[in-house]
Amino acid sequence: MSRLKQIGEWFDERLQLGGAIRDAMSHPVPSKSASWWYVFGSAALTIFGLQVATGILLALTYVPSAAEAWNSLQYLNHHDTLGWYLRAVHGWGSNFMVALVLIHMCQVFLFGAYKFPRQLTWIVGIFLLLMTLGMAFTGQVLRFDQDAYWGLGIGAAITGRIPLIGAQAVHMLLGGPIIAGATLSRFFALHVFLIPGLLIGFVSLHLLMVLKLGINEWPMPGRIVRKATYEKEYHELLQKDGIPFVPGAIWKDMLFSAAIIVAILLCAAYFGPFGPTGYPDPTIVQTIPKPDFFFLWLYAMLALLPPEMETPALLIGPVVVIGFLILLPFLAGEGEKSWRRRPIAVVTLLLVAIALGTFTKLATYSPWSPVMDGWSGDPLPVSFLNGRTPLQRQGALVFQGKQCRNCHSIGGSGGLRGPALDSVATTMTRDQLVRPVIQGGGNMPAYGRNLNPSEVTALVSFLETLHPPGRPAARDASQTAMQQPQPTAAPSR
């Protein structure tokens, strides 16, 4: 007997784990489930391992103090040998982990794997998703830059909308009256101790159930899940068509996990670490805070929800969504698994994906926000000044100087909050232009108090010139008629 085997047996006599491990490795899976579609969960778990390892390494330098966190990240980025690379791997690992958890969840949903008897596996999975998102958010806070600071402000503002106990909830969230040292400390405790601890526990439960209940079989249209017969049918399937997990299926998980890790490492090496952005001093108000990629959809929704719906949507929305996800396996615990026979499920998933994708895309250029330096940074194209009278050019100055450009684009640059004004004169007459300028309306602030009459005159004269060549400016039909020589009124002699 070889030395190695002897050592192994010495340990197994004492640990008594060999049998359990052998059972877990050789547990049968339906041969069709040994598929490339079943590799996302294991890859997410592999990344979690990577995150734990890189997280511990980052903790060797990171200082969880509002006074030092930002400096310690700069030190990691610029002084520690390969500190930047570890930060990059941890940051990209976070993005990949959220993505894979979401993909895994979509696959489980489409394949009906949440149905009997795997309801609890799904529910634990929902908590794993929430914890993964919690890790992503708290991680963003630990980056303690301006985005993190104002992101916490948004969190506090949302919390402050809770009725009755809002103030107390805000102070509990922040650990005190303002976003400061105590706030970072509690998010550090969440990110490094509490949530990872819970994640390890819940992942173990999740895996245990996969082993005990068996992996979901490949859904076949017409193969109906019934509580009374499912387990018998599943075991018959395993006996007829089962293969041991090792080596039958594991090689696909291993190949995919390795590919994902390599992808993370390549992204990290090529794109580098995320931030930190500006130094977290709230008196630096020249900042445009934005959340990380996986919270961009929320950022867009917060800008686009009607104001009166916002508080209910923020406070009740998450309860409804999470409640629905938890109730799903009870509402649809039996029946068809195949997505080919579940059109509503497919359409729901597509709608959610398209909505989140659209919100994310919108948030990358946030058309609802004024461009803070639109008036001072974007020059007015010369073509909008050529051939204009002095009054009209004066109006162009008013247009630029009064920050109209922060919300209105012209010549393809400027804000998108209000409509582009390149051809505004084709649809609005002089009188129609004056009114919104002075009174405002809709989302347009009233400028009556900040423009004197001569500025309004100049501005509107300039706006009247904004029509493309060949398309005439709008005219007031009644005034046009008045200006025409009227044949009936012609003096006759």
Next chain:
Amino acid sequence: MSRRALFTKIGLLLNGIAVTLLALPIIGYLVSPILGSDRGQYKRWITLGDLNEFPEGQTRLATFQNPISRFDDGDTDHIPCWVRRVQGEQFQVFAINCAHLGCPVRWFPQSGLFMCPCHGGVYYQDGSRASGPPPRGLFEYPYKVDSGKLMIETGQLPTLSTSAKLETGSRGCQG
């Protein structure tokens, strides 16, 4: 009851007492932000600056040290605010935080507007809402003038529940 069952019960009871004795201070420690020495009352009067730092008819950025701070706050306890001196000793002191979701609003004197970079909130010079998603005007700190100094009552991050009610911003003097 057998001796064994009795001692099991006593054991459970003693452990229950031990857990309670341990839990109470832990809970007290955790909820200290609302029930600690400040009892959640964080507002204090502080001096913002001399009156002559704020010219009449202008709105300027002022900063102050939050009256409650901790050793590890770094620069996060330096808080900005917008001071508008309407005339004489009549002021408006606006929180930097947008009433929508707390982002830092910026003052544009040319157009007389405050604009928020996050979700498009815009306010007039008196702090009232002009457009966008904010449910009310800018938050205002109570102020007073004391021997040539402008003082404000502040101390906590203003949100819809910590600083104000959901109503349109008050205008003018609050003395």
